[in-house]
Amino acid sequence: MDPVNALNEIAFWLERELAPSFKVQAFRKAADAIGSLDADDIAARARDGRLKRMKGIGARTFEVISQAVDGQVPDYLANLRERGAAPLAEGGAELRAALRGDLHSHSEWSDGGSPIPLMVAAARNLGREYLALTDHSPNLTIANGLSVERLTEQLEVVAEINAQHDDFTLLRGIEVDILETGELDQTPEMLGRLDIVVASVHSKLRSDRATMTERMLRGIRNPHTTVLGHCTGRLVTGSRGTRPPSEFDSAAVFAACAEHQVAVEINSRPERQDPPDELIREALDAGCLFSIDTDAHAPGQLDFLAYGAERAARNQVPPERIITTWPLERLLEWSRSGC
Template sequence: MDPVAALRRIAFLLERQVAPTYRVKAFRSASLVAAGMTEDELRARAAAGSLKDLPGIGPKTAGVIEQALAGGTPDYLADLEATAGPLATGGEDLRAALRGDLHSHSDWSDGGSPIEEMAMTAAELGHEYLALTDHSPRLTVANGLSVERLYKQLRIVRAVNKHFDDFTLLSGIECDINEDGTLDQTDELLGTVDIVVGSVHSKLRASSAVMTKRMLAGIASPYIDVLGHCTGRLVTGGRGTRPESQFDADAVFSACAERGVAVEINSRPERLDPPKRLLRQAVETGCLFSIDTDAHAPGQLDFQSYGTARAVECGVPEDRIINTWPLEQLLEWTRRSR
């Protein structure tokens, strides 16, 4: 087995099960070291017992490389594969119908992996497209992208796409909806990227009236395509829990339906946003939807099954889920006149 593939697969499976970051990083770092060496060099190191002398290679990752070079599946990888299983049950047909993911992050903001690794993993999962939506500048805690950095990232996206035939990395941004309802990036840039996810990340405990006014102003922007994790809640995970933001759901979802803004079904297990009662309400209101992972690591791109299970349970029509659409239809929709 290719040792680089083995190390990448282990990292993917660890991310998928939300393992501690340090453990994932050990295998991702080792894969980069191994990728920079020829097979002959790795074999020579393995024979001499000196793999661990390389920076970024420890006893466990060295063992994976040695077992892969010997022609078998490394024990650690075999154990992970044996316990992987589906993340959620239900919604399997809808998961197969999804063509891509419209919300993801790289190490350009608060993600943990390079753009190229996110794109490669999405393609390996069978996606036809992935939107790279790193944060906007206001979210400094997440290393949000300034105008200059986002322009630079757009050039990287174009370069990455030259290496794929049947996959497209879409440019995008997860743009803060500011307290006054404006979007946290220039109109020129928002009109340039393929996908704009608009999200509220601050003052989440504001009154319903204040939050509703803020969200309605953001939805009224001619640039927003997807309303991200609309309640901002956290139901589990390392960051603790957080209650739902309060807003007039009837007004917000009606505005989304009228403006053609998709309501995100955020598949992160700590978010699962919106709650089922609000998801059913958005269906009844006639909204479009986008089932996204909000992935901050390659393995998290497999979280979509959490979202598809909830979508099926709440009766979301497949034809109203924008990331079941072919790329041409999706881009025609994002460039719509509003």
């Protein structure tokens, strides 16, 4: 077995399990450390002990590489594969199978943990037809948000990746902050160059109901907005602790989404589960479209779509109302119609 592939697959399964980042990075760094070596060199270094002295190689990763070099599936990987054989969610299997893509993901360009090619490889391995790369906008400095210059550079990378594939499309996107004024945190010119604009509130989440409602409505009415991201901002579990949902006039917000053809995101991250079930049903009754997205910050998290599919199915969201079940051509025709 190729040792680099073995190390990266281990990292994938660990990310899928929400393992601590230090554990995941140990395998990613080991894969990087040996990535430039040819197979014979890796094998020689493993057998004479030089591999143990390489920076980024620890006892566990050395064991994995050695077993892979010997033609085995490493024990550590075999165990993870066995654990990962069960689906992440029990319900929503039919809807999950209908999902073609994912419109919310992050790379190491902002606050994700992996290079863009690794995110693309994972999406393709999971059978996705498209993935939107939606790194953060400049205002979110804590997440290394992209300036106009950096986003312009990233779009060139996206074009290069798309030139390499005829069975997969990496969509040009952004997760743009809805600022306190309701404006979107990127220039209209740059937003006009993108396929997908996920507009989200990331600051002043405890604003009063009227203030938050007006802020969200202005963001939704912006003709560049295609998806309203994690609309309540709540956290229900996880390492960051919990956070209550923001207060806003949900009837007004979902009516605006329906009117302006902005999809309501069903965020699949286990710590978010956003919107809550009652708001999914309210948005459904309001005539909204939906986008089931992972908000993945690592390759393994791209499998989180199962969680969102389960929640959508439980709340009886019809597949035709979910834009991530649409073929790419229909999705792009829809997303460009509002600009």
